[in-house]
Amino acid sequence: MLSLRVLSVIGVLLLCGEMDAQITVTMRPPPRPITPMNAGGLGATRTGDANAQAIADKVKGQLQRVLGKTFTTYKVNSYRVQVVAGTNYYMKVYLEDTQNQKYVAHLRIFESLDGKVRLSGGMFPTNWNDPIDFSGYTSIQN
Template sequence: MSAPIPTLGGTSKSRPATAKIQAIADKVKSQLEEKEKKKYPTFKATEYKSQVVAGTNYFIKVQVEDDDFVHLRVFESLPHENKALALHNYQTNKTKQDELDYF
């Protein structure tokens, strides 16, 4: 069963991270590490939301330590644009309980 596609502009409900979402997080990990000037030995996607725009925004909650999480906003362009995944924004110092919201 495929995941429901959110309406244009709105975010989907929060869902458990899949292998695809972990792969997206892994692809932008180095961008985050460069911006934060630190390495994340643990980088486990736990949940996500998506938003259809002219491409797709993924909001991904990633566990980086026991109770330390980061929220990522990753943009995936439309397939015909052939662009790399881009880390558009992120939030650090999050907990497991913090709601994954648009940012």
Template sequence: MLCGGVNPEMPADKNIQEICDKMKSYVENHAGKKYSVFKAKTYRTQPVAGTNYFVKVHVGGEEYVHLQIFEPLTCNGGEITLSKVELTKTQLFNLYG
């Protein structure tokens, strides 16, 4: 793991899904609609002064959204925050780069 570098894409696990579940209402507010499906599929991480998560989330049909989520270091306190949302993606779109 290289500090500041983005790690390879990995299949989403339970921890990533839990993080995405916390962000769902913010994403729905940003999109202006509700999602009946909100399943994290893949993710990448970037270690910084905490961790950036870049997550590809399936939201139904052929549609995906890409999320950038920041989790600060425990010693810095603070909450996990949604940094960026890219709407209307497909499964084939690259995940943030």
């Protein structure tokens, strides 16, 4: 931002005929504040939403094959996101099978940069109060 003194000097020079160029002053918005990122860290816990459910639905069949169960209820309760070379979704999912058995599972779902989604790990069963974090997942091979 030009100071008042610089503007005054330019004005005097223009009045004296010392400057014949036209001056344009452009005001720029202030820079956006930089928010710290924890690269590779887990984001805050979010309540399950339509986007998370859509991602989880893509691996429902894979989970059923791995566990040998068919789920009549499969609902994302909460989740956390980790940005890597793609995105890891750590999800707490409420499950009910065809025998009316109720479970809570933690799933690690990887979405690649090209949009492919796969179940990459999980904990089954877990307790409802278990926090969503990095540890304890069994890797699932495709």
